[in-house]
Amino acid sequence: MARRSQFVPWKAAGRVSERQTDADDVVRTTGWVFNNETGQQLTLASFVATGDEEVGSYLHTFGLDGDDAAGKDLVEIGSGIGRMTCAFTKRFRCVTACDLDAGFLERCRESVARFGRPKSLRTLEVADGRTIRLPDNSADVAFSFITLQHCRRDHALALTTEAVRVVRSGGRIALNYRRRSPIDAVLVPVGSVVRTVFKIPGIGTTMSRHRSMTRLAWQANRLAPHDLVVAVGRALRDVEVWHNPHRAIDGAGATTRTMAGVNPSHWWLVATVA
Numbered sequence: 001m002a003r004r005s006q007f008v009p010w011k012a013a014g015r016v017s018e019r020q021t022d023a024d025d026v027v028r029t030t031g032w033v034f035n036n037e038t039g040q041q042l043t044l045a046s047f048v049a050t051g052d053e054e055v056g057s058y059l060h061t062f063g064l065d066g067d068d069a070a071g072k073d074l075v076e077i078g079s080g081i082g083r084m085t086c087a088f089t090k091r092f093r094c095v096t097a098c099d100l101d102a103g104f105l106e107r108c109r110e111s112v113a114r115f116g117r118p119k120s121l122r123t124l125e126v127a128d129g130r131t132i133r134l135p136d137n138s139a140d141v142a143f144s145f146i147t148l149q150h151c152r153r154d155h156a157l158a159l160t161t162e163a164v165r166v167v168r169s170g171g172r173i174a175l176n177y178r179r180r181s182p183i184d185a186v187l188v189p190v191g192s193v194v195r196t197v198f199k200i201p202g203i204g205t206t207m208s209r210h211r212s213m214t215r216l217a218w219q220a221n222r223l224a225p226h227d228l229v230v231a232v233g234r235a236l237r238d239v240e241v242w243h244n245p246h247r248a249i250d251g252a253g254a255t256t257r258t259m260a261g262v263n264p265s266h267w268w269l270v271a272t273v274a
């Protein structure tokens with residue numbers, strides 16, 4: 001497969017994570033890939049604890065933590081090394097953790113083996129960055145956090161369509177996106193240049209150890225509620241757009257709701273599949 005530039009920073013980070021002895025080392029040395037922190041004091045346990053807390057908070061806020069969750073199947077798009085996946089496996093019957101990078105999925109299995117419920121976990125490589133190889137109507141919930149902003153725009157839209165396709169009628173989606181901010185006038189074009197530099201053999205791996213370079217390379221797309229309503233709105237009902245209370249958003253006809261914990265640059269599409 002052609003080396004797509006938006007894959008390169010993640011694939012380089014995945015190779016770095018594969019070379020660490022275990023997931024504790026991944027968190028100590030490349031934790032910033034997910035939560036911007038590194039340091040010898042860090043552990044996989046503390047990393048997963050941040051995911052446990054966020055999963056509890058988002059599921060509760062979005063009404064996805066009912067007593068019936070134990071009989072439901074969840075698809076997580078962009079699981080990384082399983083920071084949130086561990087918590088999902090303890091709550092849902094079956095969790096399909098999907099990621100672009102097979103190395104991250106290997107670490108995800110390790111994380112869930114230590115801190116989650118491995119018998120509930122399946123992993124699925126999103127080899128082309130846009131297709132979730134699951135049957136139609138095969139899950140009850142699709143969830144994605146800090147991932148769809150890191151894909152090419154058409155891939156983020158394709159993955160959203162895939163989330164709606166794999167969720168059964170009456171099931172729910174909770175998908176996180178990044179919106180446009182004034183600083184994007186610089187960040188987005190610089191990110192594109194940095195991704196190109198990442199493609200130079202040998203340089204990507206070195207660059208992927210530098211947080212600032214990798215964070216620039218991630219800046220792949222910005223989407224507004226209007227973009228998603230156009231793309232998948234007709235397949236959804238009870239559409240909600242969740243955002244930070246200090247930053248208003250045009251919900252494109254959806255119900256807008258606020259949650260203090262939402263990053264001011266992010267928003268969530270929460271809806272029922274029609």
Ligand SMILES: C[S@@+](CC[C@H](N)C(=O)[O-])C[C@H]1O[C@@H](n2cnc3c(N)ncnc32)[C@H](O)[C@@H]1O
Nearest residue numbers: 010078079080083099100126129145146147151
């Ligand atoms: C910032 S991490 C977030 C991981 C996890 N959701 C969390 O909050 O800890 C983003 C993840 O998305 C994955 N990713 C990026 N582009 C993707 C794509 N097109 N399809 C699937 N996964 C993708 C990356 O490999 C990475 O593991």
